[in-house]
Amino acid sequence: MAELKTKPNEASVEAFLNGITDAKKREDCFAVKEIMQQGTGVEPRMWGDSIVGFGTYHYKYESGREGDWFVTGFSPRKQNLTLYIMAGFDQYDELLAKLGKHKTGKSCLYVKKLDDIDRATLRELVQQSVEHMTKSNA
Numbered sequence: 001m002a003e004l005k006t007k008p009n010e011a012s013v014e015a016f017l018n019g020i021t022d023a024k025k026r027e028d029c030f031a032v033k034e035i036m037q038q039g040t041g042v043e044p045r046m047w048g049d050s051i052v053g054f055g056t057y058h059y060k061y062e063s064g065r066e067g068d069w070f071v072t073g074f075s076p077r078k079q080n081l082t083l084y085i086m087a088g089f090d091q092y093d094e095l096l097a098k099l100g101k102h103k104t105g106k107s108c109l110y111v112k113k114l115d116d117i118d119r120a121t122l123r124e125l126v127q128q129s130v131e132h133m134t135k136s137n138a
Contacts, residue, residue, distance in 0.1 A: 005048065006047050006048035006051060007047065007048065008045045008046070008047050008053065008056070008070075009045070009046050009047070009048075010046075011046040011049070012046070013033070013044045013045065013046055013052055016046060016049075016050075016052070017029050017030055017033065017052070020076055024113060025076050025081065025113075026076075028076075028081055028113055028114040029052075029074065029076050029081070031114055031119070032074050032081065032083065032114070032122075033052060033074075035119065035122060035123050035126055036052075036054050036072050036073070036074065036126055037054065038123070039054075039072065039123065039126035039127045039130050040054040040055045040071060040072060040126075040130050042054050042055045044073075045070075047070055047073065050075050050076075050077075051070070051073050051074070051075045051084075052073055052074055052075065053069075053070025053071075053072070053073035053084075054070055054071055054072050054073055055070060055071035055072070055130070055133075056068045056069065056070060056071065057069060057070075057071055057086070057133055057134075069086065070084065070086070071086060071129075071130055071133045071134070072084055072085060072086060072126055072129060072130055072133075079110075080103075080110040080111060080112060081110070081111050081112070081113070081114070082108050082109070082110055083108070083109040083110075083111070083122075083126075084107055084108060084109075085107055085108075085109050085125065085126070085129045086107050086129065086133050087107075087128075087129040087132040087133050087136075088106060088107050089104050089107075089109075091132070092125055092128065092129075095121055095124055095125045095128070096125075098118060098121045099117050099118055099121045099122065099125065100116050100117035100118050100121070101116035101117065102116070102117055109125075
């Protein structure tokens with residue numbers, strides 16, 4: 001079974017975020033960090049070299065593959081700011097409708113910039129997702 005390449009490490013989250021050259025993206029990342037830190041109540045950690053993750057949960061698939069992953073996190077990608085909402089989006093239609101300009105993947109929320117979305121709605125989405133992940137993996 002292949003081992004995950006993206007793992008938590010001791011790299012500095014602050015140094016990573018301060019290294020973002022685009023000033024607006026850097027500012028957005030610090031704001032998302034605060035939202036996710038408040039939503040989880042835990043300090044952020046670097047996962048791999050480009051993901052800021054919060055908390056951990058253990059997963060196990062029917063195939064037998066298992067591991068640990070972050071409860072929520074984000075990464076400043078070239079095209080978008082990618083926010084990882086590990087609970088997925090099926091149960092969050094109402095919040096997504098109020099969020100603003102975004103796209104979603106299976107567990108990824110893509111936004112160009114935070115000014116495009118409602119931060120209070122994002123805060124609620126993160127909070128509900130974290131609660132869902134905590135309950136379902138207790």
